[in-house]
Amino acid sequence: MTRLQFHLVAAAGVLLLALAPALLSPFSITLMNFIGIYALAVLGLVLLSGIGGMLSFGQAAFVGIAAYATAWLTVKAGYSPWIGLVVGVVLTGLVAAILGAVTLRLGGHFLSLSTIAWGLATYFLFGNVPMLGQYNGISEIPPISIGGYALSSSNSIYYLIWVFVIVSLVLSANLLDSREGRAVRALRGGQVMTESLGINPFRVKLITFVIAALLSALSGWLYAHMSRFVSPAPFDVSVGILYLLMAMVGGMAYLSGAIVGAAVVTLLKNSIQDWLPVISPGASGQLEVIVFSVLFILVLQRARAGIVPLALRWLPRVQPTPPLASGSLVHRQQPERGQPILTIAGATRRFGGLLAVDNVSFEVKAGEILGLIGPNGAGKTTMFNLITGALPLNQGRISFLGQDISRHAQRQIARAGIARTFQHVKLRKTMTLLDTVLLGTYGRTSSGFFAGVLRLDRAEEARAQAEAMRQLQRVGLADRAFELAGNLPLGNQRLLEIARALAADPALLVLDEPAAGLRSAEKAELAHLLEALRAEGLSILLVEHDMDFVMGLVDRTVVMDFGAKLCEGTPAVVRSDPRVQEAYLGGVA
Numbered sequence: 210m211t212r213l214q215f216h217l218v219a220a221a222g223v224l225l226l227a228l229a230p231a232l233l234s235p236f237s238i239t240l241m242n243f244i245g246i247y248a249l250a251v252l253g254l255v256l257l258s259g260i261g262g263m264l265s266f267g268q269a270a271f272v273g274i275a276a277y278a279t280a281w282l283t284v285k286a287g288y289s290p291w292i293g294l295v296v297g298v299v300l301t302g303l304v305a306a307i308l309g310a311v312t313l314r315l316g317g318h319f320l321s322l323s324t325i326a327w328g329l330a331t332y333f334l335f336g337n338v339p340m341l342g343q344y345n346g347i348s349e350i351p352p353i354s355i356g357g358y359a360l361s362s363s364n365s366i367y368y369l370i371w372v373f374v375i376v377s378l379v380l381s382a383n384l385l386d387s388r389e390g391r392a393v394r395a396l397r398g399g400q401v402m403t404e405s406l407g408i409n410p411f412r413v414k415l416i417t418f419v420i421a422a423l424l425s426a427l428s429g430w431l432y433a434h435m436s437r438f439v440s441p442a443p444f445d446v447s448v449g450i451l452y453l454l455m456a457m458v459g460g461m462a463y464l465s466g467a468i469v470g471a472a473v474v475t476l477l478k479n480s481i482q483d484w485l486p487v488i489s490p491g492a493s494g495q496l497e498v499i500v501f502s503v504l505f506i507l508v509l510q511r512a513r514a515g516i517v518p519l520a521l522r523w524l525p526r527v528q529p530t531p532p533l534a535s536g537s538l539v540h541r542q543q544p545e546r547g548q549p550i551l552t553i554a555g556a557t558r559r560f561g562g563l564l565a566v567d568n569v570s571f572e573v574k575a576g577e578i579l580g581l582i583g584p585n586g587a588g589k590t591t592m593f594n595l596i597t598g599a600l601p602l603n604q605g606r607i608s609f610l611g612q613d614i615s616r617h618a619q620r621q622i623a624r625a626g627i628a629r630t631f632q633h634v635k636l637r638k639t640m641t642l643l644d645t646v647l648l649g650t651y652g653r654t655s656s657g658f659f660a661g662v663l664r665l666d667r668a669e670e671a672r673a674q675a676e677a678m679r680q681l682q683r684v685g686l687a688d689r690a691f692e693l694a695g696n697l698p699l700g701n702q703r704l705l706e707i708a709r710a711l712a713a714d715p716a717l718l719v720l721d722e723p724a725a726g727l728r729s730a731e732k733a734e735l736a737h738l739l740e741a742l743r744a745e746g747l748s749i750l751l752v753e754h755d756m757d758f759v760m761g762l763v764d765r766t767v768v769m770d771f772g773a774k775l776c777e778g779t780p781a782v783v784r785s786d787p788r789v790q791e792a793y794l795g796g797v798a
């Protein structure tokens with residue numbers, strides 16, 4: 210399907226939505242209103258949990274904060290619902306920023322557990338504060354008015370709800386297709402990967418968390434003025450779980466999954482409410498919970514990815530948008546060949562009583578490939594982690610381009626010009642090759658969330674895309690730019706990681722066992738690429754096990770054993786050193 214056809218289909222969908230009030234019964238429109246209101250909250254959850262990887266059970270609390278804020282302001286203080294919208298959104302954003310700042314550093318399921326805690330706390334707060342009507346809630350909330358026209362009927366508020374849904378969907382899609390959106394998509398790759406790209410994962414998580422809360426706030430505002438009544442029950446943690454179910458049914462990783470999931474679960478809930486009283490009069494409330502619990506488990510077991518990816522398999526693929534590709538990002542002036550660029554002086558790292566790196570000193574010079582080798586447990590990986598900032602030094606000093614980086618965080622080191630790859634490839638499998646390499650340009654570009662959402666970033670994005678295409682060409686993967694990273698064989702995935710690292714325009718490339726797991730043809734291709742990069746003036750530090758690969762490629766080698774530096778020199782010198790033969794080569798030379 211071409212882009213034009215896709216836009217025509219989308220326009221037809223919007224037209225159908227616009228005609229719905231003329232075609233459907235008022236009851237169906239009320240259901241559609243609920244679907245739209247749920248979809249807004251679920252859209253936030255998709256961004257937060259499905260795409261950003263932060264599982265939240267507490268999204269209903271944010272819906273509630275905005276709903277109560279507008280209810281109180283309009284009923285008790287007599288303000289317009291539009292003031293209620295502004296205050297509701299600001300208040301929800303503030304609460305989310307504070308909660309996020311406190312909880313988002315928690316790893317793994319501790320974050321999810323904390324979302325349950327504040328979900329419950331908010332529910333009890335609503336139910337116990339006399340000003341908020343306690344468990345009776347606040348009633349007689351006025352309808353929203355536009356230019357003196359009150360949106361008091363289902364049909365009239367319908368348009369407002371769906372305008373909010375469509376605008377939020379489009380803006381969220383814009384975000385995901387921008388510099389910061391790619392950072393959100395990278396979060397699931399873990400802290401070490403995101404930091405290695407110069408991204409501050411905590412900041413990205415916090416902003417995503419606030420955006421998700423703001424979408425919930427819009428949902429809460431519309432809910433309050435559509436229902437004209439708020440009470441604690443619709444903002445309970447169980448509703449937060451229902452939102453999660455909607456996201457999972459629709460497709461957690463897809464923005465459109467929010468609408469599909471909200472629609473399927475709302476329609477199902479409605480039909481359950483029709484037939485459960487017939488099966489079991491008097492117990493339908495409890496049975497509904499059981500039916501949804503069973504559904505949740507079934508979805509987890511059978512269709513974890515949701516409906517949207519299933520449907521996408523049958524629908525024609527939309528042609529990828531051609532890269533914007535114009536102009537170029539600023540390139541760094543590479544240091545003069547032969548100048549020391551990385552100096553390690555007396556680096557020491559202990560793990561308890563074990564000296565993993567023991568007073569190691571060496572230099573990497575501009576334009577050379579330096580190999581760091583040693584037998585298993587010699588301390589190479591620890592040394593690698595010290596250089597890239599993944600581990601702090603106990604003693605010693607590391608300087609890069611004359612700057613002391615010993616105490617720098619990983620992302621500062623990345624931004625200073627050291628780009629790395631990983632022994633176990635760290636790629637987001639569902640990102641295209643182009644997007645993967647674009648991630649590498651993060652530290653060289655500056656468009657923020659706001660610019661991304663409003664598409665004010667296109668000029669910079671065009672330069673970044675041109676750069677990403679150039680790096681893909683450099684590693685020989687340009688013709689596969691729109692394929693998914695997960696579909697590549699391991700050898701190509703390693704090349705892709707190198708392209709991503711090169712997109713950061715580093716002065717030093719550090720590679721962690723790049724030949725591990727590669728077939729000999731792939732190794733030859735990799736060696737050829739590294740030689741070409743050296744010829745262009747790039748400096749490379751290679752931590753590698755594969756002796757043939759290292760010795761045929763590097764200018765100099767540093768050998769480590771038992772945490773200490775054993776010797777250093779050209780491959781010929783190192784090969785003939787008896788200490789090395791004894792410790793590592795076992796007489797191979």
Ligand SMILES: Nc1ncnc2c1ncn2[C@@H]1O[C@H](COP(=O)(O)OP(=O)(O)OP(=O)(O)O)[C@@H](O)[C@H]1O
Nearest residue numbers: 560563564565583584585586587588589590591592
């Ligand atoms: N996080 C850690 N906690 C405790 N000990 C560690 C830790 N990381 C590494 N070590 C120990 O430090 C020593 C050096 O390990 P390191 O992984 O740096 O060696 P290596 O040369 O990279 O080995 P390999 O080639 O097997 O990866 C080993 O004895 C290892 O068990």
